[in-house]
Amino acid sequence: MTHFQQWSKATPKEKSSMVQSEIRTVQEQRRAKAVELSRQGAWMKWNLPERKITWAELWRMEPFRISFMLRSVYDTLPSPSNLHQWGLIEEPSCKLCGERGTMAHILSGCKVALTQGRxxxxxxxxxxxxxxxxxxxxxxxxxxxxxxxxxxFVREGDTGHATxxxxxxxxxxxxxxxxxxxxxxxxxxxxxxxxxxxxxxxxxxxxxxxxxxxxxxxxxxxxxxxxxxxxxxxxxxxxxxxxxxxxxxxx
Ligand SMILES: [Zn+2]
Known part of the structure:
Protein backbone atom coordinates (compact mmCIF):
# COMPACT_ATOMS: atom_id res chain seq x y z
CA MET A 1 0.00 0.00 0.00
CA THR A 2 1.34 3.46 -0.83
CA HIS A 3 1.80 6.17 1.73
CA PHE A 4 -1.23 7.98 0.31
CA GLN A 5 -3.56 4.94 0.39
CA GLN A 6 -2.54 4.27 3.98
CA TRP A 7 -3.37 7.86 4.84
CA SER A 8 -6.77 7.96 3.15
CA LYS A 9 -7.89 4.71 4.79
CA ALA A 10 -6.67 5.65 8.26
CA THR A 11 -9.01 6.59 11.08
CA PRO A 12 -8.47 9.98 12.77
CA LYS A 13 -6.71 8.17 15.62
CA GLU A 14 -4.40 6.37 13.21
CA LYS A 15 -3.76 9.64 11.37
CA SER A 16 -2.83 11.27 14.63
CA SER A 17 -0.34 8.52 15.39
CA MET A 18 1.03 8.71 11.81
CA VAL A 19 1.63 12.44 12.20
CA GLN A 20 3.20 11.92 15.60
CA SER A 21 5.47 9.21 14.26
CA GLU A 22 6.49 11.54 11.40
CA ILE A 23 7.27 14.26 13.92
CA ARG A 24 9.25 11.74 15.99
CA THR A 25 11.22 10.69 12.92
CA VAL A 26 12.12 14.28 12.19
CA GLN A 27 13.00 14.92 15.82
CA GLU A 28 15.21 11.83 15.93
CA GLN A 29 17.00 12.89 12.79
CA ARG A 30 17.42 16.27 14.34
CA ARG A 31 18.96 14.84 17.49
CA ALA A 32 21.17 12.47 15.55
CA LYS A 33 22.69 15.41 13.73
CA ALA A 34 23.08 17.66 16.74
CA VAL A 35 26.42 18.74 15.34
CA GLU A 36 24.63 20.66 12.63
CA LEU A 37 22.28 22.45 14.95
CA SER A 38 23.15 25.84 13.49
CA ARG A 39 21.59 24.64 10.23
CA GLN A 40 18.64 22.74 11.66
CA GLY A 41 17.89 25.60 13.98
CA ALA A 42 17.94 28.09 11.12
CA TRP A 43 14.16 28.49 11.32
CA MET A 44 14.56 30.15 14.71
CA LYS A 45 16.13 33.11 12.92
CA TRP A 46 13.27 33.57 10.45
CA ASN A 47 11.71 36.92 11.01
CA LEU A 48 8.30 35.92 9.64
CA PRO A 49 4.73 35.72 10.89
CA GLU A 50 4.25 32.33 12.50
CA ARG A 51 2.39 29.81 10.39
CA LYS A 52 -0.37 28.17 12.39
CA ILE A 53 -1.52 24.79 11.17
CA THR A 54 -4.71 23.40 12.60
CA TRP A 55 -5.46 19.72 13.09
CA ALA A 56 -8.23 20.04 10.51
CA GLU A 57 -5.69 21.22 7.94
CA LEU A 58 -3.31 18.42 8.86
CA TRP A 59 -6.03 15.80 8.27
CA ARG A 60 -6.61 17.14 4.79
CA MET A 61 -2.94 17.23 3.81
CA GLU A 62 -1.25 14.44 1.94
CA PRO A 63 1.38 12.73 4.09
CA PHE A 64 4.14 13.65 1.67
CA ARG A 65 3.26 17.31 2.01
CA ILE A 66 3.41 17.16 5.80
CA SER A 67 6.68 15.30 5.57
CA PHE A 68 8.12 17.79 3.06
CA MET A 69 7.04 20.75 5.14
CA LEU A 70 8.56 19.44 8.38
CA ARG A 71 11.75 18.24 6.75
CA SER A 72 12.24 21.48 4.87
CA VAL A 73 12.01 23.43 8.14
CA TYR A 74 14.68 21.25 9.78
CA ASP A 75 16.76 20.79 6.63
CA THR A 76 16.45 17.01 6.61
CA LEU A 77 15.24 16.66 3.03
CA PRO A 78 17.30 14.37 0.78
CA SER A 79 19.24 17.18 -0.86
CA PRO A 80 22.52 16.08 -2.52
CA SER A 81 24.41 17.72 0.31
CA ASN A 82 22.44 15.81 2.98
CA LEU A 83 22.60 12.51 1.07
CA HIS A 84 26.34 12.94 0.90
CA GLN A 85 26.53 13.68 4.60
CA TRP A 86 24.48 10.57 5.35
CA GLY A 87 26.97 8.52 3.32
CA LEU A 88 24.45 7.65 0.60
CA ILE A 89 26.06 9.36 -2.40
CA GLU A 90 29.62 10.25 -3.26
CA GLU A 91 29.22 13.79 -4.58
CA PRO A 92 27.33 16.51 -2.71
CA SER A 93 26.89 18.51 -5.88
CA CYS A 94 23.74 19.73 -7.63
CA LYS A 95 22.93 17.56 -10.66
CA LEU A 96 21.97 20.58 -12.73
CA CYS A 97 24.90 22.94 -12.21
CA GLY A 98 27.57 21.16 -10.19
CA GLU A 99 27.53 23.58 -7.26
CA ARG A 100 27.07 22.24 -3.71
CA GLY A 101 23.51 20.92 -3.57
CA THR A 102 22.25 22.24 -0.27
CA MET A 103 18.52 22.57 0.31
CA ALA A 104 18.75 26.34 -0.13
CA HIS A 105 20.52 25.84 -3.44
CA ILE A 106 18.05 23.26 -4.78
CA LEU A 107 14.91 25.09 -3.67
CA SER A 108 15.95 28.65 -4.32
CA GLY A 109 19.50 29.27 -5.53
CA CYS A 110 20.27 27.16 -8.63
CA LYS A 111 20.88 29.28 -11.72
CA VAL A 112 20.16 26.38 -14.11
CA ALA A 113 16.87 25.60 -12.34
CA LEU A 114 16.04 29.29 -12.64
CA THR A 115 16.68 29.43 -16.41
CA GLN A 116 14.73 26.20 -16.87
CA GLY A 117 11.71 27.93 -15.33
CA ARG A 118 11.44 25.63 -12.32
CA PHE A 153 -26.70 51.08 13.32
CA VAL A 154 -24.78 49.61 16.20
CA ARG A 155 -25.98 46.70 18.29
CA GLU A 156 -26.41 47.18 22.01
CA GLY A 157 -23.10 46.49 23.75
CA ASP A 158 -21.15 46.92 20.49
CA THR A 159 -18.62 49.75 20.26
CA GLY A 160 -19.35 50.43 16.60
CA HIS A 161 -15.64 50.39 15.79
CA ALA A 162 -14.63 48.25 12.88
CA THR A 163 -12.49 45.28 13.82
ZN1 LIG B 1 22.35 23.88 -9.19
Whole structure:
Protein backbone atom coordinates (compact mmCIF):
# COMPACT_ATOMS: atom_id res chain seq x y z
CA MET A 1 0.00 0.00 0.00
CA THR A 2 1.34 3.46 -0.83
CA HIS A 3 1.80 6.17 1.73
CA PHE A 4 -1.23 7.98 0.31
CA GLN A 5 -3.56 4.94 0.39
CA GLN A 6 -2.54 4.27 3.98
CA TRP A 7 -3.37 7.86 4.84
CA SER A 8 -6.77 7.96 3.15
CA LYS A 9 -7.89 4.71 4.79
CA ALA A 10 -6.67 5.65 8.26
CA THR A 11 -9.01 6.59 11.08
CA PRO A 12 -8.47 9.98 12.77
CA LYS A 13 -6.71 8.17 15.62
CA GLU A 14 -4.40 6.37 13.21
CA LYS A 15 -3.76 9.64 11.37
CA SER A 16 -2.83 11.27 14.63
CA SER A 17 -0.34 8.52 15.39
CA MET A 18 1.03 8.71 11.81
CA VAL A 19 1.63 12.44 12.20
CA GLN A 20 3.20 11.92 15.60
CA SER A 21 5.47 9.21 14.26
CA GLU A 22 6.49 11.54 11.40
CA ILE A 23 7.27 14.26 13.92
CA ARG A 24 9.25 11.74 15.99
CA THR A 25 11.22 10.69 12.92
CA VAL A 26 12.12 14.28 12.19
CA GLN A 27 13.00 14.92 15.82
CA GLU A 28 15.21 11.83 15.93
CA GLN A 29 17.00 12.89 12.79
CA ARG A 30 17.42 16.27 14.34
CA ARG A 31 18.96 14.84 17.49
CA ALA A 32 21.17 12.47 15.55
CA LYS A 33 22.69 15.41 13.73
CA ALA A 34 23.08 17.66 16.74
CA VAL A 35 26.42 18.74 15.34
CA GLU A 36 24.63 20.66 12.63
CA LEU A 37 22.28 22.45 14.95
CA SER A 38 23.15 25.84 13.49
CA ARG A 39 21.59 24.64 10.23
CA GLN A 40 18.64 22.74 11.66
CA GLY A 41 17.89 25.60 13.98
CA ALA A 42 17.94 28.09 11.12
CA TRP A 43 14.16 28.49 11.32
CA MET A 44 14.56 30.15 14.71
CA LYS A 45 16.13 33.11 12.92
CA TRP A 46 13.27 33.57 10.45
CA ASN A 47 11.71 36.92 11.01
CA LEU A 48 8.30 35.92 9.64
CA PRO A 49 4.73 35.72 10.89
CA GLU A 50 4.25 32.33 12.50
CA ARG A 51 2.39 29.81 10.39
CA LYS A 52 -0.37 28.17 12.39
CA ILE A 53 -1.52 24.79 11.17
CA THR A 54 -4.71 23.40 12.60
CA TRP A 55 -5.46 19.72 13.09
CA ALA A 56 -8.23 20.04 10.51
CA GLU A 57 -5.69 21.22 7.94
CA LEU A 58 -3.31 18.42 8.86
CA TRP A 59 -6.03 15.80 8.27
CA ARG A 60 -6.61 17.14 4.79
CA MET A 61 -2.94 17.23 3.81
CA GLU A 62 -1.25 14.44 1.94
CA PRO A 63 1.38 12.73 4.09
CA PHE A 64 4.14 13.65 1.67
CA ARG A 65 3.26 17.31 2.01
CA ILE A 66 3.41 17.16 5.80
CA SER A 67 6.68 15.30 5.57
CA PHE A 68 8.12 17.79 3.06
CA MET A 69 7.04 20.75 5.14
CA LEU A 70 8.56 19.44 8.38
CA ARG A 71 11.75 18.24 6.75
CA SER A 72 12.24 21.48 4.87
CA VAL A 73 12.01 23.43 8.14
CA TYR A 74 14.68 21.25 9.78
CA ASP A 75 16.76 20.79 6.63
CA THR A 76 16.45 17.01 6.61
CA LEU A 77 15.24 16.66 3.03
CA PRO A 78 17.30 14.37 0.78
CA SER A 79 19.24 17.18 -0.86
CA PRO A 80 22.52 16.08 -2.52
CA SER A 81 24.41 17.72 0.31
CA ASN A 82 22.44 15.81 2.98
CA LEU A 83 22.60 12.51 1.07
CA HIS A 84 26.34 12.94 0.90
CA GLN A 85 26.53 13.68 4.60
CA TRP A 86 24.48 10.57 5.35
CA GLY A 87 26.97 8.52 3.32
CA LEU A 88 24.45 7.65 0.60
CA ILE A 89 26.06 9.36 -2.40
CA GLU A 90 29.62 10.25 -3.26
CA GLU A 91 29.22 13.79 -4.58
CA PRO A 92 27.33 16.51 -2.71
CA SER A 93 26.89 18.51 -5.88
CA CYS A 94 23.74 19.73 -7.63
CA LYS A 95 22.93 17.56 -10.66
CA LEU A 96 21.97 20.58 -12.73
CA CYS A 97 24.90 22.94 -12.21
CA GLY A 98 27.57 21.16 -10.19
CA GLU A 99 27.53 23.58 -7.26
CA ARG A 100 27.07 22.24 -3.71
CA GLY A 101 23.51 20.92 -3.57
CA THR A 102 22.25 22.24 -0.27
CA MET A 103 18.52 22.57 0.31
CA ALA A 104 18.75 26.34 -0.13
CA HIS A 105 20.52 25.84 -3.44
CA ILE A 106 18.05 23.26 -4.78
CA LEU A 107 14.91 25.09 -3.67
CA SER A 108 15.95 28.65 -4.32
CA GLY A 109 19.50 29.27 -5.53
CA CYS A 110 20.27 27.16 -8.63
CA LYS A 111 20.88 29.28 -11.72
CA VAL A 112 20.16 26.38 -14.11
CA ALA A 113 16.87 25.60 -12.34
CA LEU A 114 16.04 29.29 -12.64
CA THR A 115 16.68 29.43 -16.41
CA GLN A 116 14.73 26.20 -16.87
CA GLY A 117 11.71 27.93 -15.33
CA ARG A 118 11.44 25.63 -12.32
CA UNK A 119 11.13 28.49 -9.82
CA UNK A 120 8.78 30.32 -12.17
CA UNK A 121 6.57 27.24 -12.16
CA UNK A 122 6.37 27.34 -8.36
CA UNK A 123 5.76 31.09 -8.41
CA UNK A 124 2.92 30.69 -10.93
CA UNK A 125 1.26 27.97 -8.85
CA UNK A 126 1.12 30.32 -5.86
CA UNK A 127 0.06 33.23 -8.04
CA UNK A 128 -2.80 31.27 -9.59
CA UNK A 129 -4.10 30.34 -6.15
CA UNK A 130 -3.85 33.94 -4.98
CA UNK A 131 -5.59 35.22 -8.12
CA UNK A 132 -8.49 32.79 -7.66
CA UNK A 133 -9.10 33.99 -4.10
CA UNK A 134 -8.85 37.66 -5.11
CA UNK A 135 -11.19 37.12 -8.02
CA UNK A 136 -13.88 35.81 -5.66
CA UNK A 137 -13.26 38.70 -3.24
CA UNK A 138 -13.41 41.44 -5.86
CA UNK A 139 -16.77 40.17 -7.17
CA UNK A 140 -18.42 40.34 -3.75
CA UNK A 141 -21.15 42.90 -3.65
CA UNK A 142 -20.04 46.01 -1.81
CA UNK A 143 -22.12 49.03 -0.91
CA UNK A 144 -21.69 51.95 -3.30
CA UNK A 145 -20.25 55.18 -1.88
CA UNK A 146 -23.65 56.70 -1.12
CA UNK A 147 -24.97 53.56 0.58
CA UNK A 148 -21.82 53.32 2.67
CA UNK A 149 -22.31 56.86 3.95
CA UNK A 150 -25.74 56.04 5.39
CA UNK A 151 -26.08 55.76 9.15
CA UNK A 152 -24.65 52.60 10.51
CA PHE A 153 -26.70 51.08 13.32
CA VAL A 154 -24.78 49.61 16.20
CA ARG A 155 -25.98 46.70 18.29
CA GLU A 156 -26.41 47.18 22.01
CA GLY A 157 -23.10 46.49 23.75
CA ASP A 158 -21.15 46.92 20.49
CA THR A 159 -18.62 49.75 20.26
CA GLY A 160 -19.35 50.43 16.60
CA HIS A 161 -15.64 50.39 15.79
CA ALA A 162 -14.63 48.25 12.88
CA THR A 163 -12.49 45.28 13.82
CA UNK A 164 -8.84 45.29 12.80
CA UNK A 165 -9.38 42.93 9.87
CA UNK A 166 -12.25 45.05 8.51
CA UNK A 167 -10.15 48.19 8.71
CA UNK A 168 -7.37 46.60 6.72
CA UNK A 169 -9.24 45.00 3.86
CA UNK A 170 -8.56 47.37 0.99
CA UNK A 171 -11.24 46.02 -1.37
CA UNK A 172 -13.90 47.07 1.14
CA UNK A 173 -12.91 50.70 0.59
CA UNK A 174 -14.19 50.69 -3.00
CA UNK A 175 -16.54 48.86 -5.34
CA UNK A 176 -16.74 47.52 -8.92
CA UNK A 177 -13.25 46.08 -8.90
CA UNK A 178 -11.53 44.91 -12.06
CA UNK A 179 -8.63 42.53 -12.04
CA UNK A 180 -5.75 41.47 -14.27
CA UNK A 181 -3.21 38.78 -13.42
CA UNK A 182 0.08 37.97 -15.08
CA UNK A 183 -0.92 34.38 -15.77
CA UNK A 184 -0.91 32.83 -19.23
CA UNK A 185 -0.52 36.14 -21.03
CA UNK A 186 1.50 39.24 -20.22
CA UNK A 187 -0.21 41.66 -17.89
CA UNK A 188 -0.83 45.15 -19.22
CA UNK A 189 -1.10 47.81 -16.53
CA UNK A 190 -4.48 49.62 -16.49
CA UNK A 191 -4.76 52.65 -18.76
CA UNK A 192 -4.60 55.19 -15.92
CA UNK A 193 -0.79 55.11 -16.07
CA UNK A 194 1.57 54.26 -18.94
CA UNK A 195 4.25 51.85 -17.73
CA UNK A 196 6.24 48.85 -18.86
CA UNK A 197 6.24 47.44 -15.33
CA UNK A 198 4.19 44.32 -14.86
CA UNK A 199 3.14 43.50 -11.33
CA UNK A 200 1.76 39.99 -10.86
CA UNK A 201 -1.79 41.15 -10.19
CA UNK A 202 -3.55 44.50 -10.50
CA UNK A 203 -6.95 45.13 -8.96
CA UNK A 204 -8.50 48.50 -9.68
CA UNK A 205 -11.75 50.35 -9.48
CA UNK A 206 -12.44 53.10 -12.00
CA UNK A 207 -15.44 54.41 -10.06
CA UNK A 208 -13.62 54.56 -6.71
CA UNK A 209 -10.31 55.62 -8.32
CA UNK A 210 -8.39 53.01 -6.40
CA UNK A 211 -5.67 50.72 -7.55
CA UNK A 212 -3.89 47.83 -5.87
CA UNK A 213 -0.76 46.36 -7.41
CA UNK A 214 0.30 42.98 -6.11
CA UNK A 215 3.77 41.61 -6.61
CA UNK A 216 4.42 38.07 -5.52
CA UNK A 217 7.78 36.66 -4.66
CA UNK A 218 8.55 33.28 -3.16
CA UNK A 219 11.96 33.86 -1.58
CA UNK A 220 14.08 31.76 0.71
CA UNK A 221 12.80 32.36 4.26
CA UNK A 222 15.96 34.13 5.36
CA UNK A 223 15.81 36.52 2.41
CA UNK A 224 12.21 37.70 2.79
CA UNK A 225 13.08 41.16 4.07
CA UNK A 226 15.57 41.72 1.28
CA UNK A 227 13.12 40.53 -1.37
CA UNK A 228 10.41 42.77 0.06
CA UNK A 229 12.66 45.85 -0.07
CA UNK A 230 13.73 45.08 -3.64
CA UNK A 231 10.16 44.78 -4.88
CA UNK A 232 9.05 47.83 -2.94
CA UNK A 233 11.75 49.98 -4.55
CA UNK A 234 10.88 48.66 -8.00
CA UNK A 235 7.30 49.90 -7.74
CA UNK A 236 7.65 53.07 -5.67
CA UNK A 237 7.74 55.42 -8.66
CA UNK A 238 4.78 53.78 -10.35
CA UNK A 239 2.70 54.04 -7.19
CA UNK A 240 3.66 57.71 -6.82
CA UNK A 241 2.60 58.41 -10.41
CA UNK A 242 -0.77 56.75 -9.76
CA UNK A 243 -1.26 58.97 -6.69
CA UNK A 244 -0.28 62.10 -8.61
CA UNK A 245 -3.05 61.30 -11.09
CA UNK A 246 -5.60 61.24 -8.31
CA UNK A 247 -5.71 57.52 -7.64
CA UNK A 248 -5.50 55.91 -4.25
CA UNK A 249 -2.76 53.36 -4.76
CA UNK A 250 -1.45 50.43 -2.72
CA UNK A 251 1.35 47.99 -3.39
ZN1 LIG B 1 22.35 23.88 -9.19
Missing amino acids: YRWRNDKVLKHLAEILDIERRKKRPSKTEAKQIR KSQQHFILDKGSEWNMRADIGKKLVFPECVQTTLRPDIVVWSQSSKMIVAIELTVPWEERCKEAYQRKKEKYTELMTTCRERGWKAWL
